[in-house]
Amino acid sequence: MIINGGKKNLLWERWLTHSKDFPHKDAIVHWSATGEPFRWSFKSLLDASVYIAVYLRENGIKEGDVCAIIIRHNKFFYPLYMAVCAIGAIPSVLAYPNTRLHPEKFRSSLKGMSQKSGLDWIFTERELEDAIAPLVFHEKSTIRGLHFPLEHAEKYSAHNCDHDALFQAIEQIRLSFSDTMPLLLQHSSGTTGLQKGVVLSNKAIGEHVDNYCSSLKATQTDRVVSWLPLYHDMGLIAAFHLPLAFGMTSIQIDPFEWVLYPAILLEVIDKEKPTLSWLPNFSFNMMADKIHEDDIDTFDFSSIRMLINCSEPVRADSHEMFYKRFAKYGLSNDALTACYAMAETTYAATQSTPGARAKELTVDRESLSAGIVKMPLINRDSRVCVSSGLPINGCEIKIIDEGDKELGDDFVGEILIKSNSMFDGYRNSPEKTAEVLKGDWYYSGDFGFRHDNEYYVIGRKKDIIIVAGKNIYPEDIEDAVGKIEGVSPGRVVAFGIFKEEIGTEQICVIAETSLDESARKILRTKIIEAGMELSVTITQIHLVEPRWLIKSSSGKPSRKANKERILIGGDK
Amino acid sequence: MISERLKKVILAKLKLDEFDIHDVTLANEIPGWDSLNHISIIIAVEKEYNIRFKMPEVLKLKNIGELQKLVDSKIST
Numbered sequence: 001m002i003i004n005g006g007k008k009n010l011l012w013e014r015w016l017t018h019s020k021d022f023p024h025k026d027a028i029v030h031w032s033a034t035g036e037p038f039r040w041s042f043k044s045l046l047d048a049s050v051y052i053a054v055y056l057r058e059n060g061i062k063e064g065d066v067c068a069i070i071i072r073h074n075k076f077f078y079p080l081y082m083a084v085c086a087i088g089a090i091p092s093v094l095a096y097p098n099t100r101l102h103p104e105k106f107r108s109s110l111k112g113m114s115q116k117s118g119l120d121w122i123f124t125e126r127e128l129e130d131a132i133a134p135l136v137f138h139e140k141s142t143i144r145g146l147h148f149p150l151e152h153a154e155k156y157s158a159h160n161c162d163h164d165a166l167f168q169a170i171e172q173i174r175l176s177f178s179d180t181m182p183l184l185l186q187h188s189s190g191t192t193g194l195q196k197g198v199v200l201s202n203k204a205i206g207e208h209v210d211n212y213c214s215s216l217k218a219t220q221t222d223r224v225v226s227w228l229p230l231y232h233d234m235g236l237i238a239a240f241h242l243p244l245a246f247g248m249t250s251i252q253i254d255p256f257e258w259v260l261y262p263a264i265l266l267e268v269i270d271k272e273k274p275t276l277s278w279l280p281n282f283s284f285n286m287m288a289d290k291i292h293e294d295d296i297d298t299f300d301f302s303s304i305r306m307l308i309n310c311s312e313p314v315r316a317d318s319h320e321m322f323y324k325r326f327a328k329y330g331l332s333n334d335a336l337t338a339c340y341a342m343a344e345t346t347y348a349a350t351q352s353t354p355g356a357r358a359k360e361l362t363v364d365r366e367s368l369s370a371g372i373v374k375m376p377l378i379n380r381d382s383r384v385c386v387s388s389g390l391p392i393n394g395c396e397i398k399i400i401d402e403g404d405k406e407l408g409d410d411f412v413g414e415i416l417i418k419s420n421s422m423f424d425g426y427r428n429s430p431e432k433t434a435e436v437l438k439g440d441w442y443y444s445g446d447f448g449f450r451h452d453n454e455y456y457v458i459g460r461k462k463d464i465i466i467v468a469g470k471n472i473y474p475e476d477i478e479d480a481v482g483k484i485e486g487v488s489p490g491r492v493v494a495f496g497i498f499k500e501e502i503g504t505e506q507i508c509v510i511a512e513t514s515l516d517e518s519a520r521k522i523l524r525t526k527i528i529e530a531g532m533e534l535s536v537t538i539t540q541i542h543l544v545e546p547r548w549l550i551k552s553s554s555g556k557p558s559r560k561a562n563k564e565r566i567l568i569g570g571d572k
Numbered sequence: 573m574i575s576e577r578l579k580k581v582i583l584a585k586l587k588l589d590e591f592d593i594h595d596v597t598l599a600n601e602i603p604g605w606d607s608l609n610h611i612s613i614i615i616a617v618e619k620e621y622n623i624r625f626k627m628p629e630v631l632k633l634k635n636i637g638e639l640q641k642l643v644d645s646k647i648s649t
Contacts (some may be wrong), residue, residue: 033631097601098607259607261627282608290611292624467607502608521589528603537606 006095009179009206011245012086017248019046020357027244029272030075031252033264038075043245045079048156050166052083054074055152057173063088065120066185070094070128073254075155076286077230077410078240080123081146085184086170088177092185092197093231094118094130102533109195111135117197117427118142123149128332179203185427186233186343188471197427198343205237206403208346208421209245211393215305215351216276220247223303225274226263227258232469234311237347238278249274262287263295266329270296273303280311280469284318285503288325299534302330306337306354311469313457314386316339318361318503333357340388340457344442344521346421349397350455351387359387361451366459374408375447387454394420398441399450407449414461415448417443463559465496468504474559480530481509487521488512488546495559497540497567507531508540510562510571512548542571574640581620582636585613595637602636621647 005509018027023043030038040048067084069091071077083092094113096548097106113119114135119142122132126148136143179202187195208566224243228235236254243250251272258264267288268274286309309319319336327333338358340350352358364376365383376382378396391397398406407413418440425433436443448457465472477494481487496505509531515523520543531538549566552558574593578586583591586604599605604611618624623646633639 033627099598256607257631260610262611263626263628267627286608286611290615294624295627504608525588525591525603532600532603537604537608539604 010177010202011206011241011486012082012174012177014047014206014245014247014248015049016286017044018042018244022247025247026249028078029249030073030078031251031253031264031268032073032196033254033257035259037251038076038539040075044158046083047158047161047163047166048076048079048153049082049086049484050163050170051109051156052079052149052153053086053170054166056083056089057087057169057441059090059147061087062122063173063177064182065089065415066092066117066118067121067123068092068094068113070096070122070132071150072096072125073256073468074150076150076156078252080149080153082231087173088197089121090180090182092183092187093236095229095231096125096132103536105535107131107135110556111138111141112525113195113197114141115430116195117185117187117297118221120144121161122146132249134441138342139170141240180425184236186236187231188257189341196429196432198422199427200343200346202294204346204421204423205241206245207394208237208419210241210350211395211421212242212351213246215354215390215392216346218352222276222305223249223251223272224276225268225272226264226277227253227255228278228469229255232311233343234278234280234341234469236340237309237343238310241502242347244260255345256258257553263291264293265327267299269301270299270306275303275305276308276325277304277306278308278310278506279317281309281315282312282468282502282504284309284315284322284366285501288318288321289501296329300330301326302332304331304335307335307404308351309336309338309386310341310348312466312504313459313498313504314358314388315500316384317387319357319386331421336473337385338388338416340446340448340455342442342444344423344436344444345395345417345419346423347369348392349417349419350388350391351394351452351455355520358389361387361456363383368412371412373412373451385456385458387451388448388457389454391455397450399448409450409452410457412447412449415444415446415457417444418442418505463495465494465505467496467536472507476534477507477509477531477536477538480534481511481559484514484523484530485525485553486515486519486526487498488514491546491549491557493549493557493559493562495537495563497563506539506540508563508566509538510542510549510557510566512546515543516547542566544571574636574637576641577620578617578636578640581616582613583615586611593636595635595640598634599635599636623647 020043027042027045028040078567180201183202188197224241317450336357337352339348341348363373367374396418401413445461447459474494478492481492494509549557550561
């Protein structure tokens with residue numbers, strides 16, 4: 001469905017259309033476990049956005065400025081974000097630092113990001129002023145100012161505003177805007193400040209919404225529920241932009257509340273009757289395994305037509321345990337679907353068919369390792385792969401070998417995507433963009449295969465670790481652990497090990513040391529603490545004797561070889 | 573003051589040999605306690621004392637001292 005075609009395919013125009021077509025319909029339900037939910041209608045949300053947009057202009061924020069937003073779950077986040085878009089500035093949602101992240105690490109990450117992406121303004125909460133202010137006054141800083149827009153937003157009252165005048169002021173600014181303008185900037189995970197900034201245009205997001213909603217068979221009566229953080233592409237695009245641009249209601253749960261008490265999502269499903277939700281694989285395990293029966297015994301989940309598993313490798317076991325646990329509450333087996341997505345293609349590249357559980361394919365494990373998909377013979381080790389479905393409209397996919405040659409069905413290779421919602425490149429990084437975008441094709445770095453027209457994602461080329469949907473670079477952990485006294489410098493490897501019971505990876509570190517057993521106890525705690533300062537949890541630590549680690553051809557310890565060594569024989 | 577029993581449950585769940593836990597200790601100051609295993613630790617405490625926490629009670633906890641007080645109030649009723 002194209003709501004505003006042609007030159008005016010701008011998200012703001014869509015939001016404006018919805019506010020006129022169904023002014024009183026819920027746009028965002030801002031959920032809080034400790035109070036009544038706050039309901040933004042499409043009209044009230046746009047009115048508040050305009051009020052904040054005028055304030056931003058008065059404070060010098062202009063078209064093209066990059067505005068980092070670092071705030072916690074707050075009902076004014078949404079109109080603030082939309083206000084930034086309204087004046088043609090570029091919002092970039094960043095994670096609010098948790099208390100375990102060392103302030104210096106937070107500052108250094110933000111500094112690296114600002115130098116790389118050219119952040120102009122930081123919108124945050126007063127609590128972070130001391131941590132961030134030194135960055136603003138640094139002579140090489142790109143950051144021009146720190147603002148606390150929630151303090152202004154909280155003064156907003158619909159009754160004391162001349163909305164017509166505010167709208168007119170904004171419309172004047174927007175006369176020259178086009179849909180090829182950048183709409184937002186998303187940063188990849190990581191803590192070193194080397195995060196890549198993905199730039200997406202109005203056009204890319206608008207077309208993605210239309211194409212993906214078509215694959216989802218979505219209508220404006222669908223309702224989305226999400227606990228996902230909005231600095232994550234799944235939270236921002238699938239659970240915020242998509243419903244808002246399409247005219248659906250989105251119910252937003254505080255991510256911090258969900259991880260402390262996962263049953264909150266089920267309570268919201270029972271009360272608000274949503275139909276769609278995107279979830280990373282680990283959350284299926286967590287909810288199936290960690291929720292008390294008497295917290296949910298009267299609940300009804302029959303409103304859900306699709307739970308979309310994404311952001312981590314999709315596991316058949318996770319779907320099965322979730323279904324077994326919640327079928328008696330009205331959950332349909334057909335609701336368990338999957339998609340394959342990445343920020344570079346705006347979001348989804350594939351989606352499994354609505355109304356059917358994502359297909360599962362049992363294959364011979366050894367053949368799969370050799371790159372060929374074969375059905376297993378009796379008594380052979382097998383692996384169940386879950387389909388991520390068909391390419392969505394506007395997307396083409398191909399699988400290639402190491403020589404860039406396209407492969408046919410049932411051969412494993414790198415997944416390439418061509419999309420009409422492709423990103424505009426990594427901000428200020430033409431060389432990084434050129435590494436992954438060749439012609440019209442995006443080289444995903446993921447391995448997979450096609451079988452009966454559907455795509456299966458089975459692994460990745462890079463050593464990235466994915467814990468609960470969050471990408472973690474092993475280099476960050478190795479650098480931090482390598483600096484601890486007692487660890488042999490440069491003699492550390494970090495990697496992920498998938499844990500079936502929790503449905504996600506855990507971080508494993510192998511470090512060489514010549515310390516004795518009693519000193520190693522203290523060293524273990526220091527390694528865990530080094531991880532905590534990066535906001536990651538190191539779950540497995542293997543302290544080994546000097547020269548234990550296997551080196552790669554480059555002379556550095558090999559993650560792959562040492563992972564295999566530890567999995568086969570332990571640290572002896 | 574944090575009881576040895578509560579401390580033991582937490583350390584066992586996190587596979588830690590020793591760590592000083594006081595009333596004002598925050599959960600995420602304890603090595604290995606993160607958002608992913610928070611719920612597992614809460615369940616382990618419930619199991620140890622044969623008690624049940626409610627959602628608002630869990631969400632309001634600010635530090636380990638408050639968890640201790642909540643446990644104490646549950647076992648005294």
